[in-house]
Amino acid sequence: MSALFVGLNHHQQVMIFGACLMYDEMIISFQWLFSNFLDCMKGKEPTTLFTDQDVAIAAAIKSKFSSTYHVLCTWHLRLNAEEHIGSISRTQEFKDHMMYLFYHVDTVEEFDIAWVPMIEECFPGVDVKSGTYWLSRFLKLREKWCSEWLKRNFTAGMTTTQHAGQ
Helix, strand or coil, X not given: CEEEEEEECCCCCEEEEEEEECCCCCHHHHHXXXXXXXXXXXXXXXXXXXXXXXXXXXXXXXXXXXXXXXXXXXXXXXXXXXXHHHHHHHCHHHHHHHHHHHHCCCCXXXXXXXXXXXXXXXXXXXXXXXXXXXXXXXXXXXXXXXHHHHCCCCCCCCCCHHHHHC
């Protein structure tokens, strides 16, 4: 696995801060990576870090970057939706609901109101509060991907790791 640390300079230009080839994706390996990154950066933690939904990365971020805001990449979240809920994730109705939740929710209350019709319309018969395992986990992580929480933190307007390739 390869890991890239990229960021934006004061001209909104992409800069590479570090790169690594990793043997595995275990918590201890990510902790080692983040410790070495901190050494190279003279102890300065990233303000915000975008990743996929990997549990090992999340645990390592929590243990090594205590003041870093961890954001889940919306592009990876859409891939995970495809993997966990299949054809539902490809419907226009689901995509519209997700885009609204990702980019247009302004308050916690608005999120809670928007979540219910998404579950009712896209997952008929599924309990709104518990949903499926993946949906309930997705809901618990909302402060890492929903616009309401992202706007409270510095993200340079980014919502995806794919920005670096543009």
